[in-house]
Structures are given as C-alpha cells and as structure tokens.
Amino acid sequence: MAPPHPAPAEPVTRTEPGSFRDPANRVFYAGDEVYRGLGPRAAEDWLALAGTDFFPRLVAEGRICATEAVDPTELPAGVGADWSTVLRHERVPFVSYPYEWSFAMLRDAALLHLDILREALAAGFTTKDGSAYNVQWRGSEPLFIDIGSFEAARDGEPWAGYRQFCQTMLYPLMLQAHLGLDFQPWLRSRVDGVEAGQMRRMFGGTRRFRAGVLKHVHLHDAMQNRNAANSTDAVRGQLRDAGFSRELVLATVRAVRKLVDRLDWQPPASHWADYQETCTYSDADRAHKQRFVDEVLAEAGGPDLVLDLGANDGTYASIAARHAGYVLALESDPAVVDRLYQRLRADGERRILPLVMDLADPSPGGGWRGVERASLTSRGQADAVLxxxxxxxxxxxxxxxxxxxxxxxxxxxxxxxxxxxxxVEFVHPEDPMARRLLANKPAGLFPDYRRDEFERLLAARCTIARREELPSGTRTLYVGIPDD
Incomplete structure (x- = not known):
C-alpha cells in the first residue's frame, strides 16, 4: 500500500528583528504573509481604531498599509499563541531604510507621518512613535506601516513621538537643508537618529536663527537637560498642571508640518547628475543597449524583482518596469536619486523604488545585534540584476x-x-571611461582587468546565454544565467 500523500508543510514563521522595541506588539512573517501580534492594551486600541472614520479612509487612500484582524483558527502554527489579537498586513514590495532615501523622500515620509497624526488627533488618537522607520514605500508612494503605534490620546499629554520624529526625520532634513550635509551617513551610523545635543553644537552662532532651529533644537535640548532627572510621568504631570491640551499638541503638529514643508535642498553640481550628457555613449550604443535590456527582460518571463545597480537617471529601471513586478534603482549620488524620485513621484510610478546606495559600501546589518536593520544583500534577492x-x-x-x-x-x-x-556590461580597458579611471592609478595595477578574464570569471559562475558588442567596439553586453 502506498504511503499517504504528505500534508503541505506549514510556512516557516519568523519574527521581524526590528519589531522588538514596542513590547505591546510584534511583527511576524509566515510565508508571504505579514502578521502583527497585539497585547491586551494594544488590542483594545486596535478595536477602537478600526471603528473610526479616519483609519479606513486613509487605508483606502493608500496612505496606511491595508490591515485586518485574523480569525485565530486561520493562523499558521506559532503565530497567535501569545497575543490577544493578531492582524494581517499587506506586504510592502521591498523594505528600505531612511539612510537609503533621498532628501525629498525623507521629507515626503515626514509629511505623511504628520498628516496622519493630525487626522488621528482630530479623532481622539495619537501615535506613540515618531520614527522614520514607520514609513515604507510602494515605488514613489510613501506608506505608513506601524499600526501598533496608534493609541488613544490622553488630555494633558504631549506628542510622545516628538523626540523620535526630530531625531530620525526633522534633524536629518535640517542638516541637509541648512548645512548642505548629506544626512544618510548620520542615520546609518545611529539607528536612533541624531541627538538634539549634537545638533545644538552644529547650530551655534547665527545658525541658531535658521528655520526651526531655535525651537526644535536649542529649546528642545534645554528642556531635555532640565528634565533629565525627572521621570516621564512627572513631566506629564507638570504639563497637565500647566494646562497642556490636545489642541496645543495639534497646533504643534501643524507648526512642525509647515516647517518641514518649507525645508528645501538644492543639490550641488554633480558629475553623475549630468552623466547622460557627459558620458561617452554614442546614440547607436545607447539605442542598442536599451533594446538589449528590453529583449532580455521580456524573455525572462516577468521577473518579480529587478535590481538596477548604478541606475543613474532611471532609464533602464523604467525599461525593466515594463516587464517586472518591482524594480530597485540603486544609485550612489543623493542628488541623482532625489531628481529621479521627484520625477517618479510626479508620474505616480509605484513599481520603481530609487535608493541611495554606494555599491562599494552597501547598507550593512545594523541596530541591535546587527540584525535589527537587515543588510542590502539579505534583502536584495532578485530574479534579475542589471x-x-x-x-x-x-x-x-x-x-x-x-x-x-x-x-x-x-x-x-x-x-x-x-x-x-x-x-552585465563590461567596459574594455581601451574605452575612454576606463582609460580615465586607469589614468588615476599606478601603471600596471590592474593586469587582470581584461575582457577575456572577465568572461572566464563569469562563465565559472553562470552560463553565458548571450553576448553582444556595442557599436563603439569598446563595450560588451552579457546575459548570465546562474548555475545550479
């Protein structure tokens, strides 16, 4: 007698490493599903939130991720045992982090957070977190994902997420808008963002009078230092006694939103921003290359995720988006990414996500135990790579x-x-761009940088399915299919 057909395996459940900071709820993955477990207090807040008018409306408008409560009998093994309520969230196409966003992306994420908070306050709710990590993206569209952050607002209490908002959104924007400093390295080096004390030291003298600095940096830091020895409950009690009200919180949020909306950054001149005009491609090379990429991805049968490494102005990411479910356009120059993002945002493009990424120094794992924020390599498994x-x-x-x-x-x-x-495109040593790079290096430093050696290395790891030389004769395109 033949053995019975085995039952399908339960999807492996794993916890999101970055969701431990709020003990009231945790995020889990089971297969392709995303779940959030809620403790008793958080479950009460969810029931009240789901019954409001503003929350389902913002979900329908695409500003908050789609969320529903799950019947406990439908949950995969190991998901719901320790929680009062379990929610199912829509899954974002790719998880990115604020230190991978451009200035305009971070500003739009901040404005989304503030707009949602304003609507929540009007309905008797607030957000206990103000972190930039509470926002993700559908292409160029920001999306608020931290449903566990909503809780009932209490009279006499300030906006609990204000400090987080300053450290992970407002201060980074100020650094770039007021000082011209790229904020990405600051956020990458500290998962909790930029401290008020650090900002205060950079904004002394006349700089303290720049938009928002005196109130949200100097006064904020002074208040923190003055209350350093007091408990949070004691500070809240002082505010209630002083007549602090929900209307004052709402007025603060409106003022911060106005400030964020005014912050602007004009990118400096950049080699990469004008690369399409200054590079050595002929019109024939460019047309051939675009046709090659289009044909290869069409033949690939609709890849789910494409990585465009060194995306520049997004020309090839846009070609990839004709065939793929989602495209990551990675580029090292923040000004180029900012320009690309604003174009994609104006076009309403939801299948291309531009990110600031130095390919020679891509995002590592970070935060607690180095896994709270995942590395690019662990997040970036793709079906096609350009x-x-x-x-x-x-x-x-x-x-x-x-x-x-x-x-x-x-x-x-x-x-x-x-x-x-x-x-992949191999630029021959005799190509003008390669010669320019080699001219800045000691002679003979790269004896292995040859077309034949590149082909040998690629063939050792892939089947080379296609090879075409561009009309210029100094660049060759390849298609590699990974070996099993």
Whole structure:
C-alpha cells in the first residue's frame, strides 16, 4: 500500500528583528504573509481604531498599509499563541531604510507621518512613535506601516513621538537643508537618529536663527537637560498642571508640518547628475543597449524583482518596469536619486523604488545585534540584476578584485536559480571611461582587468546565454544565467 500523500508543510514563521522595541506588539512573517501580534492594551486600541472614520479612509487612500484582524483558527502554527489579537498586513514590495532615501523622500515620509497624526488627533488618537522607520514605500508612494503605534490620546499629554520624529526625520532634513550635509551617513551610523545635543553644537552662532532651529533644537535640548532627572510621568504631570491640551499638541503638529514643508535642498553640481550628457555613449550604443535590456527582460518571463545597480537617471529601471513586478534603482549620488524620485513621484510610478546606495559600501546589518536593520544583500534577492557600466567603477575606481565583483553580482540571484538573469556590461580597458579611471592609478595595477578574464570569471559562475558588442567596439553586453 502506498504511503499517504504528505500534508503541505506549514510556512516557516519568523519574527521581524526590528519589531522588538514596542513590547505591546510584534511583527511576524509566515510565508508571504505579514502578521502583527497585539497585547491586551494594544488590542483594545486596535478595536477602537478600526471603528473610526479616519483609519479606513486613509487605508483606502493608500496612505496606511491595508490591515485586518485574523480569525485565530486561520493562523499558521506559532503565530497567535501569545497575543490577544493578531492582524494581517499587506506586504510592502521591498523594505528600505531612511539612510537609503533621498532628501525629498525623507521629507515626503515626514509629511505623511504628520498628516496622519493630525487626522488621528482630530479623532481622539495619537501615535506613540515618531520614527522614520514607520514609513515604507510602494515605488514613489510613501506608506505608513506601524499600526501598533496608534493609541488613544490622553488630555494633558504631549506628542510622545516628538523626540523620535526630530531625531530620525526633522534633524536629518535640517542638516541637509541648512548645512548642505548629506544626512544618510548620520542615520546609518545611529539607528536612533541624531541627538538634539549634537545638533545644538552644529547650530551655534547665527545658525541658531535658521528655520526651526531655535525651537526644535536649542529649546528642545534645554528642556531635555532640565528634565533629565525627572521621570516621564512627572513631566506629564507638570504639563497637565500647566494646562497642556490636545489642541496645543495639534497646533504643534501643524507648526512642525509647515516647517518641514518649507525645508528645501538644492543639490550641488554633480558629475553623475549630468552623466547622460557627459558620458561617452554614442546614440547607436545607447539605442542598442536599451533594446538589449528590453529583449532580455521580456524573455525572462516577468521577473518579480529587478535590481538596477548604478541606475543613474532611471532609464533602464523604467525599461525593466515594463516587464517586472518591482524594480530597485540603486544609485550612489543623493542628488541623482532625489531628481529621479521627484520625477517618479510626479508620474505616480509605484513599481520603481530609487535608493541611495554606494555599491562599494552597501547598507550593512545594523541596530541591535546587527540584525535589527537587515543588510542590502539579505534583502536584495532578485530574479534579475542589471549591472550596466558598473564593473569598471568597482574594479578600477574602488579597487575591488574583479572576481569578487562577479561573485557579488551573482549572489543577488542565489534564490532565483535558472530563472535568474544577470545583465552585465563590461567596459574594455581601451574605452575612454576606463582609460580615465586607469589614468588615476599606478601603471600596471590592474593586469587582470581584461575582457577575456572577465568572461572566464563569469562563465565559472553562470552560463553565458548571450553576448553582444556595442557599436563603439569598446563595450560588451552579457546575459548570465546562474548555475545550479
């Protein structure tokens, strides 16, 4: 007698490493589903929230992630045992972090958070968190995801998320708008953001009179220092005794929103911002390359996720979006990403997410135990990778061994198997761009940077399914299919 057909395996449940900070709720994954467990108090807040008019409306408008309570009998094993209520959330296409966003992206995320908070306050709710990590993206559309942050507002209490909002949104925006400093390294180095005391030291003298600095930096820091020895309950009691009201909280939120909306950044002149005009591509090269990428991705049968490494103005990301479910457009220059994001936002593009990413120094794991914020490599498993005019910048410009560059590119396709496609451009040593990079290096430093050596390395890791030389004769396009 044949053995019975085995029952389908339960999806493996894992906890989101970054969701531990609020003990009242945790986020879990089971297969492709996203769940949030709520404790007793959080479950009460959810029931009240779900019964409001503003919450379902903001969900319908796409400003808050779709959320529903789940019948306990429908939950995968291990998800709901320790929680009063379990919610199911829509899954965002790709999890990104504020230190990977451009200035306009962070500003739009901050404005979304403030707009949602204003509506919540009017309905008797508030948000206990003000973190930039509570926002994710559907392409160029920001999305609030932290449903567990909503709680009933209490008279006489301030906005609990104000400090977090300043540290992870307002202060980074001020650094870039007022001082021209890229905020990404600051947020990447400290998961909790920029402290008021740090800001105060940078905004002394006449700088303290720049928009928002005196109130939200100097006064904020002074208040924190004055109340450092007092408990949170004691400070709240003082505010209630002083007549602090929900109307004052709402007025504060309106004022902060007006400030954020006024903050602006004019990017400095950038080589990469004008790359399409200054690069050595001929019209024939450019047309051939675009046609090649379009054909390869069409033949790939609709990849779910495409990584465009070194996306520049998004030309090839846009081609990829014709065929793919979602495209990550990674570019190292914040000004280029900002310009691309604003164009995508104006077009309402929801399938391309532009991110600031130095490919020679991509986002590592960070936060508690190095896993609270996941590395790019662990998040970026894709079905197709575009590496166009990238290899020479890594191998020559950043001294990364050619073999390691190839290994790194193929690693993004580890989960795709034979379905994966690596579309890569090798710029020959005699190409003007490669010669320019080599001219800044000691002679003979890169003897292995040759077309034949690149082909050998690629063939050792992939089946080379297609090879075409561009009309200029100094660049070659390849399609690699990862070996099993």
């Amino acid at each position: 590496a166009l005019a990238v290899i020479h910048h890594l191998a020559i410009g950043r001294n990364v061994p050619l073999a390691e560059v190839v290994d790194w590119l193929v690693s993004f396709l580890a989960a795709a198997g034979p379905r994966g496609r690596l579309v």
